[in-house]
Amino acid sequence: MSKNNKDKELDKMYKELLEARDSARAANKSEGNRLLSFFVGLLLLGGGLFMIFQNIxxxxxxxxxxxxxxxxxxxxxxxxxxxxxxxxxxxxxxxxxxxxxxxxxxxxxxxxxxxxxxxxxxxxIRSSAFTFIVMFGMTAAGGAMVLKEVFRKD
Incomplete structure (x- = not known):
């Protein structure tokens, strides 16, 4: 095998390795975003439920x-x-x-x-409409975010 063919083969392997690395980084980034979305949803859900239970x-x-x-x-x-x-x-x-x-x-x-x-x-307990909307809005948004990540199909 000539030196030129070896260089082409090495270049091809190097490009495949770079593509694999980039796709792995993209997968890790989306996995991190999914995890962040899940925990933000959990915080919203917990905060909303806490506010609701504080008003009962x-x-x-x-x-x-x-x-x-x-x-x-x-x-x-x-x-x-x-x-x-x-x-x-x-x-x-x-x-x-x-x-x-x-x-x-x-x-x-x-x-x-x-x-x-x-x-x-x-x-x-008597509360304002704004408080009512914030409580149930946080609960609904947080619950939706958690359920979205739990039942996501990849």
Whole structure:
């Protein structure tokens, strides 16, 4: 092989190497932009949700209205709904098969959580239209940016 052919072959390999490097740089740049877009979207989504939750007031009437937890037409005093928890804890210490104690304890915890959640009230705090638009706009834009990057097909 002559020196001229070797030079042409080396030039051809060098050009292919440069093209591969440039395409890899372009891929890395677009990957970096995608990652930046994802995290900016995540920040917008988080900021918008934070602002929304800051404008919601949570109140509860648990323990009021005669201190009764109502199931249908039957009312239980709020202190009485703690009874399954106390019985469940006692069963854990007294019984050999602790599964029954765990079941009773779990049912008691579920009853207490349900009674609190059923008496919880959410109220929107008065806010300006600008604040409202910013909150929900940030949430929508951030959610869209995150979903766009998560479900992007390449």
């Amino acid at each position: 007031e949570v109140t509860s009437s648990w323990g009021y209205s005669g201190s009764f937890f109502r199931i249908g037409g039957f009312g239980l005093p709020n202190g009485l709904i703690m009874l399954p928890i106390i019985i469940g804890i006692g069963m854990l210490f007294l019984m050999d098969k602790k599964i029954f104690g765990w079941v009773v304890l779990s049912i008691g915890i579920i009853i207490v959580l349900l009674s609190v959640m059923m008496t919880t009230h959410l109220h929107w």
